Amino acid sequence: MTLTELSSILRECGVVGAGGAGFPSYAKLNEKADTVILNCAECEPLLKLHRQVMAKYAHEILRALHEVACAVGADNMIVAIKPTYHTAISAIEAELPSYDDKHARIGFLPSTFPAGDEVIVVYETTGRIVPPGKLPIAAGCIVYNVETMLNAYYAIKERRPVTHKYCTVTGAVKHPVTLRLPIGMKVSEVLSLAGGATIPDYAIVDGGPMMGKLTTENDVVTKTSNAYIVLPTSHYVVQKKKVHSPVAVNRAKSVCCHCNMCTSLCSRHLLGYPIDPSKFMTALSAGATGDIKPYINTFFCSGCGLCEMYSCFQDLNARSLIAVFKGGIRKGGVKMPPAEAAPVDPLRREKMVAHTRLTARLNLTQYNQEALLDERVIEPDILTITLSQHIGAPAVPCVKEGDRVTAGQEIAGIPDDALGVPIHSPLAGSVIGVSDKAIRIKKGENKR
Ligand code: SF4
Ligand code: SF4
Structure with missing residues (x-):
């Protein structure tokens, strides 16, 4: 597959960085790269999704990484991971011999924070310094995370668009768990799937305890959501995020x-x-x-x-x-x-x-729980899908109230010359609201 073909598939299927700023993945493809790096650092305390997804889908993720390496003409494939992620490492080691056309290897990261910062990943695995203010490509590298490459795999193989996001739901909840959630799902419903909060007076952190932000139960899942962490409102992490x-x-x-x-x-x-x-x-x-x-x-x-x-x-x-x-x-x-x-x-x-x-310093040791991967099908009655979910231009609705949509149908597009990706519906149903901020979809039979 050529770089142009891969770029247009990733764009059309709405693939963005699954976490962080959500940089559109097609825009990272660059023939100047000699190295592609899979980032499986997962350095935020309590988060578990990357190592779990890696352990289960190593084959698919490495196929996509190889496709990227071939498209940009990179000779090196590196999986950046911490030595303590034993199950994921075994899965990777079983797959790596299939890629003997490249220098494919594991690059071990230290068990420190923030090992997952792209600049640090590049340095730890290649010894190269990304110049200040530049992207990893300035050091000849492209870095993608685990879930981004899983999404790329399905986009390449089946033209399946990105409609769901893996998230760890943990902290003071009954059943900490890692779920595959439809984008647009309300946080209150997400917490219910983890058995709900175990304390009366709580706050919710969207993302990791270090870099995440406080959110509310009315907020919704996006393509860059990674975790929902329930903590007492008096907790150190919560108080530190309430800066005036x-x-x-x-x-x-x-x-x-x-x-x-x-x-x-x-x-x-x-x-x-x-x-x-x-x-x-x-x-x-x-x-x-x-x-x-x-x-x-x-x-x-x-x-x-x-x-x-x-x-x-x-x-x-x-x-x-x-x-x-x-x-x-x-x-x-x-x-x-x-x-x-x-x-x-x-x-x-x-x-x-x-x-x-x-x-320990963040007072989170007691919440460092298993949060096993659970891939049950989740279909809420109503989704509120925001049009601006990541870095780049917001998507522009291409459906109107009353329209019926199928699962995977494009509901908001992106101008040809803008940096961004379209948005697709996670489920079949009817459009019950369109604004300049979001599209609301009600689950239902689609007879088209
Ligand atoms: S947040 Fe603080 S520690 Fe981290 S890079 Fe910025 S100044 Fe340095
Ligand atoms: S006291 Fe001042 S210099 Fe020392 S760590 Fe805090 S902010 Fe930095």
Whole structure:
């Protein structure tokens, strides 16, 4: 299959990064790549879906990765995974000999956070540094995650569009579980499938405890949802996500002691990136403008959250303030400056944060449960499918109220010249509402 053919299949079938920002997968294909990497790091505490999906669908996932490698002309296929994912590793090892036309191998990642950051995955598995502000292709690599490649497999083989998302439902729920959910399903219904919350006063984190955000039961599943974690409202993780920026600035002014710990452990700083959260906090709390570098270099923050969730003993909010500041200067038209990476910190290995230690520090050890994969068919009565689910242009509805749709039918398209992908209905039914934000579908028999 040519790169052009693969690109159009991935686009038409709505394949995007299954997690994170959800970058459209076709847009990553590039003939400059000599290496394709499958990211099975899953470094957020409590999340289990990637290793489970990998263990079950290693054949399909590696077929798709190989298809990508052939289409872009890459010689190397690497599966980036942690050595503790034994079942998934056995499944991969059984498949790898089929790909002797490539240099196909496992690349072990350290059991640290954030091992799944693409920049870190590239460094750990190839020794290459992605230049600051650039994508992995600048280091000759394309990185896809496990579920993205499973979706690509079905798109290539059956032209099956992306309509569902694997999510781990865990925390204070009766039956922690990993489910395959239709996009557009309400979070309240998702929690019911895990037996509901076991505590009366709870909050829900959409995504991992480090990089996820607080959500509500009225929110819905998207192509980038990865987990729903139920925690007491008083829990450390929940409280850290309720940042009020003016208060956070005042707290920084009062108690930031410039100890430098946030910079010392910063995952991107350790790789030589110019982000320096300690200098940023110092400049911000002093209102200093003589040197703008600490502000401009916020562009090189990955948002991993180590600085505010783990490193700072004063409980300050460097990551959140950096995000607010970066958003503000971007809006004001400031562009990312050119930058080169400094040498990797010689003590990087020693400074990396162990996954188990992070889980304990976040007070999540008690919630680190099995959450087994359960692929029962789930068909809610009503789905609310949002038109903007990931990075890129929002999709444009191509159905109207009263229309009947089939499972897998395109319900929102994307202009030819825009970065984005169409959206397809997860089930057969009737369109009961269309707005500029979402399409609502009611499950039902489709007689067409
Ligand atoms: S770790 Fe906390 S106290 Fe220390 S420099 Fe960073 S923000 Fe300030
Ligand atoms: S969130 Fe904090 S630790 Fe992570 S890259 Fe940004 S500044 Fe560094």
